[in-house]
Amino acid sequence: MKVLLLGGTGEARALAAALHPEVEVISSLAGRVPDPALPVGPVRIGGFGGVEGMRRWLVDERVDVVVDATHPFAATITAHAAQVCGELGVPHLVLARPAWAPGSAIVVGSDTEAAETVTGNGYSRVFLTTGRSGTLAFKGVDAWFLIRAVTPPDSDTLPADHELLLSRGPYDYDGELALLREHRIDALVTKNSGGAMTEPKLRAAESAGVAVVMVDRPALPPGVRTVATVEEAADWVRAKTAG
Numbered sequence: 349m350k351v352l353l354l355g356g357t358g359e360a361r362a363l364a365a366a367l368h369p370e371v372e373v374i375s376s377l378a379g380r381v382p383d384p385a386l387p388v389g390p391v392r393i394g395g396f397g398g399v400e401g402m403r404r405w406l407v408d409e410r411v412d413v414v415v416d417a418t419h420p421f422a423a424t425i426t427a428h429a430a431q432v433c434g435e436l437g438v439p440h441l442v443l444a445r446p447a448w449a450p451g452s453a454i455v456v457g458s459d460t461e462a463a464e465t466v467t468g469n470g471y472s473r474v475f476l477t478t479g480r481s482g483t484l485a486f487k488g489v490d491a492w493f494l495i496r497a498v499t500p501p502d503s504d505t506l507p508a509d510h511e512l513l514l515s516r517g518p519y520d521y522d523g524e525l526a527l528l529r530e531h532r533i534d535a536l537v538t539k540n541s542g543g544a545m546t547e548p549k550l551r552a553a554e555s556a557g558v559a560v561v562m563v564d565r566p567a568l569p570p571g572v573r574t575v576a577t578v579e580e581a582a583d584w585v586r587a588k589t590a591g
């Protein structure tokens with residue numbers, strides 16, 4: 349049995365490790381990051397070429413099962429996989445890590461709404477952690493930004509007044525608290541990514557009295573089968589293998 353594992357997350361790497369070599373798993377990465385953390389086992393890198401390309405790939409490679417363990421905000425690839433698997437009748441599972449409880453965060457529906465919230469509340473020193481594609485909405489906002497991303501955003505998407513911090517998690521509470529204090533941050537802007545790797549910034553923000561603006565997750569395609577943990581996903585794949 350051959351499994352396509354859509355990845356780019358720690359959970360996807362953990363699932364590949366849990367199944368390899370017992371199950372044939374091909375991990376797929378988008379190819380955005382120049383030196384990605386690689387899972388064990390075979391890996392393909394790069395887009396499939398939309399819905400058509402993915403359909404062709406699944407048929408040509410005789411894929412039996414697809415597990416989508418991409419990031420909760422990777423909505424396009426998730427929609428493509430749900431559509432193609434539905435059309436081909438390929439069993440399909442989404443591994444969606446639980447969302448963070450927003451607590452006292454201001455929850456918004458998009459980067460644009462987050463930018464409006466920063467302006468509306470007069471935040472002046474903002475820790476922006478929505479990733480390289482999340483800076484454009486803040487370009488015209490009159491505030492200073494500490495922008496943390498894995499790879500540099502395009503220069504024409506950046507707000508005028510900013511400092512760029514290139515780094516990759518996981519992060520710890522003490523480091524996050526020090527960063528907020530050092531830069532005298534008054535608001536943290538984050539996606540509701542969920543998971544433990546980047547969660548300490550939320551606790552640090554609470555301790556430091558920093559406001560949190562949290563972008564809510566995009567909805568999953570209707571009717572998809574989901575699990576919350578790597579263990580549940582591994583069990584589901586093994587059950588498919590046994591069946």
Ligand code: NAP
Nearest residue numbers: 355356376377378395396397398418419421422423424425
């Ligand atoms: P996206 O907007 O959902 O996808 C855009 C396009 O990128 C897709 O249409 C597909 O191209 C290609 N793609 C995305 N994930 C792929 C994968 N795992 N394998 C092959 N092609 C893939 O995705 P995104 O938000 O840019 O995320 C890209 C990757 O980074 C994902 O693997 C995701 O897990 C990871 N990631 C994303 C975030 C985030 O905040 N969005 C954070 C951490 C990690 P084609 O249409 O040509 O097939």
